[in-house]
Structure formats: structure tokens, C-alpha cells
Amino acid sequence: MSAALGRVKEALGVDAMILETRAVSTGGGGFEVTAAVDDEPAPAVAPVGADIALAAEVRELSGLVRMLVGQAWARRSRELGPGLGALYASLVSHGVDGEIAANLIEETAIRMAGGVELRGAVEAAVGSAIMFGLGDDGSSVESRDPRRPRVRIFCGPPGDGKTTTIAKLAGRAAFGGGRRVALVSADTYRIAGADELAAYARIIGVPFGVVSTAQELGATIARFGEVDEVLVDTAGVTARDTCKHAEIKSLAESVRGIRRTLVVSATAAPAVTRRVWETLRGLSPDSCIVTKVDEAPVVGALETLWRQKLPVEFFGTGRRVPQDLEAASPERMAAWLTAA
Numbered sequence: 001m002s003a004a005l006g007r008v009k010e011a012l013g014v015d016a017m018i019l020e021t022r023a024v025s026t027g028g029g030g031f032e033v034t035a036a037v038d039d040e041p042a043p044a045v046a047p048v049g050a051d052i053a054l055a056a057e058v059r060e061l062s063g064l065v066r067m068l069v070g071q072a073w074a075r076r077s078r079e080l081g082p083g084l085g086a087l088y089a090s091l092v093s094h095g096v097d098g099e100i101a102a103n104l105i106e107e108t109a110i111r112m113a114g115g116v117e118l119r120g121a122v123e124a125a126v127g128s129a130i131m132f133g134l135g136d137d138g139s140s141v142e143s144r145d146p147r148r149p150r151v152r153i154f155c156g157p158p159g160d161g162k163t164t165t166i167a168k169l170a171g172r173a174a175f176g177g178g179r180r181v182a183l184v185s186a187d188t189y190r191i192a193g194a195d196e197l198a199a200y201a202r203i204i205g206v207p208f209g210v211v212s213t214a215q216e217l218g219a220t221i222a223r224f225g226e227v228d229e230v231l232v233d234t235a236g237v238t239a240r241d242t243c244k245h246a247e248i249k250s251l252a253e254s255v256r257g258i259r260r261t262l263v264v265s266a267t268a269a270p271a272v273t274r275r276v277w278e279t280l281r282g283l284s285p286d287s288c289i290v291t292k293v294d295e296a297p298v299v300g301a302l303e304t305l306w307r308q309k310l311p312v313e314f315f316g317t318g319r320r321v322p323q324d325l326e327a328a329s330p331e332r333m334a335a336w337l338t339a340a
Ligand SMILES: Nc1nc2c(ncn2[C@@H]2O[C@H](COP(=O)(O)OP(=O)(O)OP(=O)(O)O)[C@@H](O)[C@H]2O)c(=O)[nH]1
Pocket: 156, 157, 158, 159, 160, 161, 162, 163, 164, 165, 187, 234, 235, 236, 237, 291, 292, 293, 294, 295, 315, 316, 317, 318, 319, 324
């Protein structure tokens, strides 16, 4: 057998594949070997070092392209006038993606060419690119089952203002709208996580419950009896909290027709808000509230609102409950962007 394999190697080379071997009894015995070579040349495998060098080159080139686009845009925005140039520079310095900034400037320039001044043109541009909700605090008439309360769950990164915003909405409903609201806290993650909302519920004088599972949520809502709206608070979620994520998802999925509102702070940089969106998009938010616009322009959330077409409903404008909440509008957003 070893002599036979030696002859295969001689005839077909070292790449020969042995397909079959068998012993033969005729002609004094011996072995029959069936072998073949693949005609296709083996694909050339680039050495790993070359891959690394190539990746570095691609990175360098894409950085160069970005820089050139940025420079071209800086030139273009200078041509467009000082107002637009400054707006472009301000957006980019706040970390807004160059493409979004360029888009906003172009859309604004088109309107300015029609005779509209800068602020009005930004307002129109923002109004056409970003979705604005109705500032729907539940007072709007909508087709829903009147025997069942509307349920709205709020999610977002830790500390961005979920609990405060819920208290503001509940206060507005109770004092202004005369609607019956109940509050639920699903923030059982931290010790005393639910206490703050419980205190707000006491002050406003509305029913309150704490839940930690989807089953408890259904039972608690049923226990509230006749209410128009239930607002559900959750614990803040970061990208690493996959467990908390799953809990909020199961809470949201346990109630038919639940609305899901993302609460994000205007103080976060665009890259941070982008990551928040990537983390929480799995919860399918259908609207957004941007808080702390009194501390920073809405620039951080601009990109996500623009790209994801997530309707923004309210702006949180301060810490006072319930005063510091206003319906989101292109007018306010344009004012903040141009002042940035
Ligand atoms: N300046 C300003 N501060 C706000 C606004 N909304 C909330 N805050 C403040 O932000 C802090 C955090 O607010 P919370 O409502 O506790 O935030 P949260 O998202 O519930 O936080 P976690 O429950 O820890 O995830 C508090 O000190 C609030 O007073 C706002 O619109 N403007």
C-alpha cells in the first residue's frame, strides 16, 4: 500500500486526493488506488498581516473622505451665508452626524432662497424631516375601548427623567384635564425605586401600584377599576442590562394596545442617544419625550429623531412638576437649534 501511494504521489503530485483503495487478488495480489487532483487552483489566502494593513488603509481613507466631505461642507455652508455656516459648525461641533447636519442646512437653504428668514427656515426644515406627535397627554379623543384604560409604559436610560415626566403628565391630567390617571412603578430594581412615584401619586391624589411581573401588571390595572389612563414607570436601562430589557419587553407585551414612550435627555451626546436607540429599539417605542432641554439644545437627539422618524411628543423644560413640560413643536426645536 505504501508503494502504491508513493506512485500516486509521483503521478499526481502531493495534492492528490485518495478516493478509494482496495486489495486485489488477481495477478499475484496488490492494491488498487483511485486518486484524483482538483484542477481548480486553491484561492489565494492573503496573509493576516496584509489584512491588518488593508483595514488600516481603509480606515485612513474613510477618515480622509469624511474630512474632505466636512471641508467641502464647511466651504458650501460659508457660501450659503453666515447664519447657515454657523449653524452647520455648531451642529457638527455638538457631534451631529455630518450627513444630517448637511441635510438640515440644505433644506434650510432651500427655504431661505424662498425668502424665509433663518429661524423660520430651520423650523420648516425640522418640521418636514422630524415627526412631531400631538403632544398627546391622553386628552385627545381617539378610538379605543372606553371600558379599558389607555396604558403607556415609559423606558429609557437611567436618570434621564422618566419618573419626573410621568409625574408631570399625571399632574397635568389630574389638575388640568380632569382625567382619571393611575400610576404604576415597575422599578423594583433599586431599593426604594418605586418610592418617588408613590410620593407623587399621593400628592396628586391618584391610585398607585408596584409591579414586578407582567401578570402583576394586568392584575393591578384591573384593580384600579375606572381610570382613563395608566402610566407605567420602569427602571433605567443601559446597553448591558439585557435582563431588565427582557422584563420591560414582557411587561409591554402583556397589555394589548400599550403605548411605549422612550424618554431621553437632551444633554446626551448624539453618539450616546444613538446607542440608547440601538439598545431600546427592541422595545418598539412609538413616541419619544426629550427631557432637560433647559440644560442643553435638542442637538443630541436630533439625529435619532431625524433618522428613526420617532415622533417626539414633549419636551421636558425643567425640574418643576408639573409645569416644566411642553408639547414638542418644530418652532421650539428651531429656537433651540439656532441658539445652540
Ligand atoms: N433640568 C431638568 N431636570 C430634569 C428634567 N426632567 C427630570 N429632571 C431631573 O433629572 C433627575 C432624574 O430624573 P428622574 O425622573 O428621577 O429620572 P429617571 O429616568 O426616572 O431615573 P431612574 O429611575 O434612575 O432611571 C432629577 O433630578 C429630575 O429633577 C428636565 O426636563 N429638566
